[in-house]
Amino acid sequence: MITRRQSTEIRLGNLTIGGSAPISVQSMTKTDTRNIPATIAQIKELEECGCEIIRLAIPDMEAASALKSIRPKVKIPIVADIHFDYRLALASLSAGVDGLRLNPGNIGDPERVKAVVKSAKEREIPIRIGVNAGSLPKDLPPELTIAQKMVKAAMGHIKILEGLDFGLIKVSLKAFDVPTTIEAYTQIASLIPYPLHVGITETGTPKTGLVRSAVGIGNLLYMGIGDTIRVSLTAPPHEEVFAAYEILKSLNLRQRGPILVSCPTCSRTEVDIVGIASRVQEALNKIDKPIRVAVMGCAVNGPGESKEADLGIACGKGQGLLFRKGEKIAVVPEDELVDALLREIASL
Structure with missing residues (x-):
């Protein structure tokens, strides 16, 4: 059982962050925010696959103005990513x-910081302080570790906001290096009450980025640290959302959509289990039911090894077993196994 760190609750649009609220899944648009139709289309796609918070880069005033047209067209909360201005x-x-x-310490003039905080406070809009290991202030003590x-x-940015009597704060501390990220989050989790947004930054393409993200985010979540998460990948943003839910599902923290259990194959396997599992996974990606489905390559051990699955198939030579909760319900020809499994899933 994972015991979550108890953070203060904040509201982000219609979503509760922190406290006992579910860990939220976030992504970031990869369109040019100034391209209003493309940005709206991408956000709507992300809404459909379960994204709950979306961040948009705001590089200039044209992008900021585009938000007026984007905000009414989408359902999930929008976070504007601002640097310096x-x-x-x-x-x-x-x-x-x-x-x-927004990092208030990067704005400079205290009066400008006050103006932003005053406007956010009047509207009850939270501010996320986001510190990245690759862009730290130059005046920090050299003897400190990167995490420190x-x-x-x-803490310097937090102090500025607290000094202006602003408490709608969320914090992230991201690095590419997993141990550094874990060390930083572990330290700050005991120092502040605010919700924490967790992620590993700049992880790369899915093949390596998924592993790095799962190790880093998964470790922190297992320690109870994290109120929102983003899997940062050099890939379409819907892949980030899919990966985030898989991490949460693997720790029994959220259940959204099916879980596929499939064997790695061995010399007992007499069918193309890799191809079959791929077909099943593709079909499951279009289903929202929180069920567990198994694809096993051995009719001898398959049903027993995946008895906790709601439905599954265990393949043999030329045919296979269709089973529910470990109990055989039919023997099906090999070329009909996947279709038979999908029919049973649809009937649930």
């Missing part, structure tokens, strides 16, 4: 965003 933050708030990703520097930088 306080005017972009003010314009994004006026456009109706649900959250800001990340924590110190975050």
Whole structure:
């Protein structure tokens, strides 16, 4: 049983973050925010696959203005990603965003920081402080580890907001290096009450990025640390959402859509179990039912080894078993196994 760190609750649009609320899945658009139709289309695609928070880069005033057209067309909370220019933050708030990703210490002029915080406070809009290992302030003590520097930088930004009586805060501390990220989050989790957004940054393409993200995010979640997560991949954003839910499902923290259990194959396998499992996975990607489905290559051990599955198939030479909860319900020719399995899934 995972015991989650109890953070304070904040509201991000219609979503509760922190406290006892479910861990939320976030992604970021990879369109040009100034391209309004493309950005809306991508957000809608992400909504359909379960994304619950979307972050948009706001590089200039044109992008900030585009938010006025984007916000009414989508359902999930929008976070505007702002760097340095306080005017972009003010314009994004006026456009109706649900959250800001902004480091107040990077704005500079205290009066400009006050203006942003005042506007966010009036609208009850949270601010996420996001510290990345690759862009730390240069004046941090050199004797500190990277993780310690990340924590110190975050605490400096937090102090600015707290000094302005602002408490709608969420924090992230991301690095490419997994141990550094875990160390940073572990340190800050005991120092602040605010919700934590968890992720490993710049992990690369799916083949390696999924592993790095699963190890880093999974370890933190298992320790009870994390209120929202993003799997950052050099890939279409829907792949980030799929991966995030798989991480959550593997720790029994969220259940969305099916779980596929499939054997790795061995010399007992007499069918193309890799191809069969791929077909089943593709079909399951279109289903929202929180069920467990098994694809096993051995009719001798398959049903027993996957007895907790709601439905499954165990393949033999020329035919296979269709089973439910480990109990055989039919013997099916090999070329009809997948279709028979999908029919049973549809009937649930």
